[in-house]
Amino acid sequence: MTALSTYLSRDWLLSETPSSRTHAAWVRRYRGWLQFRGNGLAMVGLITVIVMIVASLAAPLLAFQDPSAQDLAGRLAPPSAAHWFGTDELGRDIYARILYGGRVTLGMVVAVVLLVAPIGLAVGCIAGYFGGIVDRALMRLTDVFLAFPRLVLALAFVAALKPGITSAVIAIALTAWPPYARLARAETLTVRNTDYIAAVRMTGARSGRIILRHIVPLCVSSVIVRVTLDMSGIILTAAALGFLGMGAQPPLPEWGTMIASSRAYILEQWWVPTIPGIAIFIASLAFNLLGDGMRDVLDPRQR
Amino acid sequence: MLVEIRNLRVQFPTATGLSDAVRDVSLTLGQEKLGIVGESGSGKSLTARSIMRLLPGNARISADRLAFDGIDLLRADEATLRKIRGGRAGLIMQDPKYSLNPVMTAGAQIAEAWRVHRGGSRKAAGQAALDLLTQVQIRDPERVARAYPHELSGGMGQRVMIAMMLAPDPELLIADEPTSALDATVQAEILRLIEDLVSRRGMGLILISHDLPLVSHFCDRVAVMYAGRIVEELAANELTRAKHPYTRGLLDCLPSLTHPQARLKVMQRDPSWLT
Amino acid sequence: MTASRVRQTLASVASVPLTLFGLILVTFLIGRAMPIDPVIAIAGDHAPPDVIARVRTELGLDKPLPVQFAIYMGQLLHGNLGNSVMTSHPVTEDIARFFPATLELATVAIIIAILIGVPLGVVAAWRQGSRFDHVVRVVSLAGQSVPVFVLGLVCLLVFYAKLGIAPGTGQIDVAYEGMVPPITGMLVLDAALEGDWDSFWNAGSHLVLPSLVLAYFSMAYITRMTRAFMIESLAGEYIVTARAKGLSATRILWRHAFGNIAVRLVTVLALAYAGLLEGAVITETVFSWPGIGLYLTGSLLNADMNAVLGATLVIGLVYLVLNLLADLAYRLLDPRVR
Ligand SMILES: Nc1ncnc2c1ncn2[C@@H]1O[C@H](COP(=O)(O)OP(=O)(O)O)[C@@H](O)[C@H]1O
Numbered sequence: 001m002t003a004l005s006t007y008l009s010r011d012w013l014l015s016e017t018p019s020s021r022t023h024a025a026w027v028r029r030y031r032g033w034l035q036f037r038g039n040g041l042a043m044v045g046l047i048t049v050i051v052m053i054v055a056s057l058a059a060p061l062l063a064f065q066d067p068s069a070q071d072l073a074g075r076l077a078p079p080s081a082a083h084w085f086g087t088d089e090l091g092r093d094i095y096a097r098i099l100y101g102g103r104v105t106l107g108m109v110v111a112v113v114l115l116v117a118p119i120g121l122a123v124g125c126i127a128g129y130f131g132g133i134v135d136r137a138l139m140r141l142t143d144v145f146l147a148f149p150r151l152v153l154a155l156a157f158v159a160a161l162k163p164g165i166t167s168a169v170i171a172i173a174l175t176a177w178p179p180y181a182r183l184a185r186a187e188t189l190t191v192r193n194t195d196y197i198a199a200v201r202m203t204g205a206r207s208g209r210i211i212l213r214h215i216v217p218l219c220v221s222s223v224i225v226r227v228t229l230d231m232s233g234i235i236l237t238a239a240a241l242g243f244l245g246m247g248a249q250p251p252l253p254e255w256g257t258m259i260a261s262s263r264a265y266i267l268e269q270w271w272v273p274t275i276p277g278i279a280i281f282i283a284s285l286a287f288n289l290l291g292d293g294m295r296d297v298l299d300p301r302q303r
Numbered sequence: 304m305l306v307e308i309r310n311l312r313v314q315f316p317t318a319t320g321l322s323d324a325v326r327d328v329s330l331t332l333g334q335e336k337l338g339i340v341g342e343s344g345s346g347k348s349l350t351a352r353s354i355m356r357l358l359p360g361n362a363r364i365s366a367d368r369l370a371f372d373g374i375d376l377l378r379a380d381e382a383t384l385r386k387i388r389g390g391r392a393g394l395i396m397q398d399p400k401y402s403l404n405p406v407m408t409a410g411a412q413i414a415e416a417w418r419v420h421r422g423g424s425r426k427a428a429g430q431a432a433l434d435l436l437t438q439v440q441i442r443d444p445e446r447v448a449r450a451y452p453h454e455l456s457g458g459m460g461q462r463v464m465i466a467m468m469l470a471p472d473p474e475l476l477i478a479d480e481p482t483s484a485l486d487a488t489v490q491a492e493i494l495r496l497i498e499d500l501v502s503r504r505g506m507g508l509i510l511i512s513h514d515l516p517l518v519s520h521f522c523d524r525v526a527v528m529y530a531g532r533i534v535e536e537l538a539a540n541e542l543t544r545a546k547h548p549y550t551r552g553l554l555d556c557l558p559s560l561t562h563p564q565a566r567l568k569v570m571q572r573d574p575s576w577l578t
Numbered sequence: 579m580t581a582s583r584v585r586q587t588l589a590s591v592a593s594v595p596l597t598l599f600g601l602i603l604v605t606f607l608i609g610r611a612m613p614i615d616p617v618i619a620i621a622g623d624h625a626p627p628d629v630i631a632r633v634r635t636e637l638g639l640d641k642p643l644p645v646q647f648a649i650y651m652g653q654l655l656h657g658n659l660g661n662s663v664m665t666s667h668p669v670t671e672d673i674a675r676f677f678p679a680t681l682e683l684a685t686v687a688i689i690i691a692i693l694i695g696v697p698l699g700v701v702a703a704w705r706q707g708s709r710f711d712h713v714v715r716v717v718s719l720a721g722q723s724v725p726v727f728v729l730g731l732v733c734l735l736v737f738y739a740k741l742g743i744a745p746g747t748g749q750i751d752v753a754y755e756g757m758v759p760p761i762t763g764m765l766v767l768d769a770a771l772e773g774d775w776d777s778f779w780n781a782g783s784h785l786v787l788p789s790l791v792l793a794y795f796s797m798a799y800i801t802r803m804t805r806a807f808m809i810e811s812l813a814g815e816y817i818v819t820a821r822a823k824g825l826s827a828t829r830i831l832w833r834h835a836f837g838n839i840a841v842r843l844v845t846v847l848a849l850a851y852a853g854l855l856e857g858a859v860i861t862e863t864v865f866s867w868p869g870i871g872l873y874l875t876g877s878l879l880n881a882d883m884n885a886v887l888g889a890t891l892v893i894g895l896v897y898l899v900l901n902l903l904a905d906l907a908y909r910l911l912d913p914r915v916r
């Protein structure tokens with residue numbers, strides 16, 4: 001009991017003379033957290049992101065209504081006690097659709113990140129570690145993918161695959177990995193020739209093992225920062241694909257798609273397309289604020 | 304008196320409150336050569352830069368008196384300070400690789416210093432720059448004037464820096480470890496150049512270094528700093544009579560040809576020096 | 579210019595054809611993977627089997643993939659991107675017709691973005707941590723977070739529908755349409771060249787909203803980068819030297835601190851200009867702006883394969899050239915890279 005309270009004390013966490021490596025790591029983390037907490041905007045971002053995740057997970061509990069239940073008699077209704085955000089062109093409750101739309105959006109973001117981060121890390125670390133012709137070939141490949149504006153390439157991919165949420169995820173992933181590869185390569189280059197990698201190599205470890213166990217872990221912190229900052233880009237691209245009719249297809253309540261299908265009502269029933277727009281903006285801004293604050297703490301060099 | 308400092312204190316905010324980087328420092332300087340020695344981090348640079356009010360943005364400065372030629376530096380407005388900076392007091396920093404602007408030619412940087420304080424046409428300033436480069440014993444002033452800092456060697460860069468600070472003909476020169484980044488052979492040349500210019504123009508000099516014998520060789524007086532304070536101040540030719548154990552320690556750590564020792568001594572620090 | 583600098587510059591130019599080749603290969607593969615059958619698109623849904631077979635042979639679709647790619651490359655070299663099903667014109671002609679409008683929109687937008695973004699970034703860095711800095715930070719983060727199509731729609735709602743101070747969608751009012759003969763294809767410029775000032779003012783007023791929306795999008799990026807570069811530059815030792823020389827704050831800020839980032843900033847601006855192509859695709863859709871973005875999305879909805887691939891390829895090419903210019907600017911202008 002006494003032991004635990006020592007460990008949780010502010011003094012222990014702010015110690016100038018850490019007693020062990022674990023202690024030093026905790027001091028560093030706590031200082032980072034203090035710095036992050038001192039950044040009001042970043043805290044707003046963090047809280048919004050948490051609220052968003054919870055709200056989408058608990059959508060069935062919070063929505064009160066079926067997001068796809070149509071009510072043509074009560075279509076395009078303004079916000080009221082029954083429909084907090086009003087109803088859309090088919091009389092569906094916009095509040096419920098926004099909540100369920102959060103699931104779609106966050107799901108797409110998670111899927112893209114799960115696809116992109118490993119590919120980028122693998123390509124970058126391999127290129128950086130082996131150097132020479134491997135490096136040149138892989139970097140030329142990333143250059144090709146960087147040579148298209150992201151949305152345009154994603155549009156072309158989706159057109160080739162057939163519009164839909166899976167295609168959208170694959171297309172965004174295909175366009176999003178090159179920056180990760182570049183980042184991982186740069187980090188790998190800085191450690192490739194260090195003594196401790198040479199020492200590991202002398203123990204006879206194979207390249208695959210060195211990369212996985214010793215190089216990839218070093219790239220992770222900058223990749224995390226990059227991922228957080230990228231989230232808003234992914235959200236915007238997914239929404240833009242939906243808006244252009246190339247992403248999630250109706251009646252799925254994806255925010256961009258919702259705007260596309262109610263766009264015609266912008267002048268008369270302005271809230272119908274505007275509310276999903278605000279949802280996209282808030283989601284994307286929250287991730288930007290969070291990523292911005294994390295970058296200040298984890299990686300002040302990267303801007 | 305050119306410079307008067309009484310009880311100077313410089314502080315920085317940290318996670319656990321304000322911490323003193325310089326405290327209770329008092330100095331006066333006339334038309335003479337003062338050396339400040341002390342180990343890295345002892346507050347030499349902050350003390351010297353206080354005289355030009357060139358501290359980092361987060362520094363808090365206070366003093367009973369901080370004056371340049373009778374002007375109260377703590378109350379002076381920005382315009383007054385700008386006339387002193389460069390115009391009446393020059394600052395030479397450690398490494399010309401970083402202290403010169405990398406995207407301006409050497410000539411342009413010198414001419415800029417000239418024009419700010421003396422006015423005149425662009426052409427006159429350019430001519431003055433060439434003239435100043437000759438004064439710092441550069442043989443090929445036209446070429447050097449056209450060169451960017453990264454095209455110059457360390458010694459050349461430091462000569463450019465000196466020329467720039469001499470342009471408005473100041474009364475005080477502060478040289479903050481002017482030779483620490485240079486090769487040993489060039490160090491002596493640069494120091495001799497500074498000494499020569501200072502005595503020829505009758506300027507005051509503050510020479511900062513961590514090299515006690517070198518400083519005592521070039522200066523009239525030496526102040527020894529330790530942990531933000533001046534622990535001892537003496538005439539350069541009375542070094543052997545130093546009383547403070549830190550100064551004695553510094554002297555004992557030096558190898559000597561006349562009194563060879565099997566092992567050099569290592570300084571033993573005493574916590575009581577901090578109070 | 580030293581030999582090594584020439585070599586590096588040549589190397590960066592020489593890598594362009596390789597990247598371009600990759601770009602063409604990617605578009606080609608996307609085209610072959612498309613679910614739309616180009617034969618049916620040309621011959622029609624109910625064509626008899628022998629017609630379909632003939633068209634297939636004519637298009638070279640019976641040959642192995644590498645041969646098809648060679649044929650595709652050969653056509654590209656002759657500037658042939660195939661015909662658009664939607665407009666029934668050659669795609670190259672279509673693009674030549676649509677591209678100037680995008681160029682007009684993007685150029686006006688980048689000028690606005692630079693004129694506002696760079697000074698904001700510089701001052702924010704100079705007053706780092708101040709209230710002004712915080713406001714700039716929020717404004718630019720918001721700019722990076724707002725979906726361009728939402729911003730466009732809301733602007734139309736507010737300034738056109740509610741306040742009535744901005745014209746509606748399109749490049750010019752219907753009444754003026756077709757009055758100005760195309761010279762450069764950029765309507766405002768053409769109207770000025772013709773001396774048709776009514777058309778000039780009308781087209782100009784149509785340009786305001788879309789270019790502001792697009793400008794906000796890249797202004798956010800420009801401001802952020804300028805601020806980050808300036809903070810780094812202001813921490814340099816040469817800034818202490820500049821202060822020690824007794825220079826004025828303005829001169830230290832612009833001549834010394836900004837002078838050191840100008841070249842890197844040119845690189846950022848070129849990339850921002852390239853990034854506008856992306857924003858233009860959406861902005862044009864919202865504002866019915868007859869540029870390459872509208873052409874691309876229109877072709878997508880009509881499953882017009884040649885047009886989609888052609889537009890994608892051209893946008894990729896422009897992007898590539900702007901990236902190259904950014905790289906060259908850095909190598910040729912910065913004295914430190916010599
Ligand atoms: N910008 C700063 N922020 C915080 N502390 C600083 C800063 N600059 C200097 N210090 C502190 O002041 C002390 C003295 O610095 P300085 O005068 O540069 O030492 P010296 O020139 O003797 O090596 C340093 O040990 C450092 O802890």
Ligand SMILES: [Mg+2]
Pocket residue numbers: 347348479
């Ligand atoms: Mg120092």
